[in-house]
Amino acid sequence: MRIIDETTWNRRQQFEHFKTFIDPHFAVTLAFDVSKAYAFSKNNHISFFGRYLHDCMKAINDIENLRYRILEGKLVEYDVIHASATISREDHTFGFSFIEFDEDLGVFIKNLDKERKRIQGSTDLFPPVNSMDCIYCSALPWVDFSGHKEPLSRVWNSVPQLAFGKVQDGRMNVAISVNHALADGYHLGLFAEKFQFYLNK
Numbered sequence: 001m002r003i004i005d006e007t008t009w010n011r012r013q014q015f016e017h018f019k020t021f022i023d024p025h026f027a028v029t030l031a032f033d034v035s036k037a038y039a040f041s042k043n044n045h046i047s048f049f050g051r052y053l054h055d056c057m058k059a060i061n062d063i064e065n066l067r068y069r070i071l072e073g074k075l076v077e078y079d080v081i082h083a084s085a086t087i088s089r090e091d092h093t094f095g096f097s098f099i100e101f102d103e104d105l106g107v108f109i110k111n112l113d114k115e116r117k118r119i120q121g122s123t124d125l126f127p128p129v130n131s132m133d134c135i136y137c138s139a140l141p142w143v144d145f146s147g148h149k150e151p152l153s154r155v156w157n158s159v160p161q162l163a164f165g166k167v168q169d170g171r172m173n174v175a176i177s178v179n180h181a182l183a184d185g186y187h188l189g190l191f192a193e194k195f196q197f198y199l200n201k
Contacts, residue, residue: 001133004068004075011184015075018181025157027177028185029147030192035170037199049139050109052164052172055198057083057101057108060135060160062194065183069132070158075182078133085112086138087119095119098127098134137162144168148175158182 006012018024034052041048060066060081067078083099097115102108115127136150136159144166158179165173174195176188 001076001078004077006075009075014184015181018179019070019156021180023152024180025150025161025177026180027148027150027175028188029145029173029175030188031171031173032192032196032199033170034167034172034199036201038167038170046105047109047112049164050112051105052199053083053085053099053112053137054105054108055201056137056162056164056174056195057081057135058103058198059191059194061101063187063190065187066135066160066178066191068158068182070156070179070181071132080133082134084127084134084136085115087116089120093123095122095124096126096136098129098131132159135160135162137164139164141166145173145175150175150177 006015009015037051037055038048040046041051064077067081069076069078080101082101083097085097085099086094087097088094095118097112097119099108099115100111102111118127140163145163148163148165150161150163158181160179160183161177163175165175176191178188
């Protein structure tokens with residue numbers, strides 16, 4: 001993690017402007033072709049959720065602005081971003097996970113499985129690790145949504161939030177919400193391009 005000097009940052013004016021907002025987040029819903037990733041998952045008998053979440057995390061980690069956070073009033077950049085996904089239980093409740101990112105898909109899926117077992121074997125809402133070097137995300141495989149709104153916390157938040165929708169005809173909608181003090185539409189365009197690239201591999 002490194003502290004960024006806000007006074008020399010090229011987005012200083014945007015940062016100063018949007019950090020005064022009560023809700024500085026903006027969100028878009030993007031459509032992705034997941035047909036290749038889905039086929040890969042089925043052919044290799046691995047979790048489709050694990051596969052596309054791994055692709056998403058590779059894209060997130062590729063983009064500097066999506067690794068920025070506001071920590072104790074300072075602008076920081078994390079070296080690696082992990083995934084905090086909601087994982088459901090049989091009783092239709094859920095727990096928040098903290099899935100350590102790894103470039104290796106097999107290692108990442110093992111980390112996901114470990115968190116899944118922990119959550120399904122407990123009633124805890126929060127994970128033992130609760131830090132900001134992550135994204136918040138959830139899967140809504142029952143709904144092919146075209147728009148999405150995240151709950152608004154009383155605490156000013158700088159962590160990107162994503163929601164993954166139902167797969168329809170090889171396509172999946174993904175909502176992403178980011179703090180405008182840290183990222184712009186350009187960065188979400190980069191995310192869309194990189195996420196689709198990894199899904200196609």
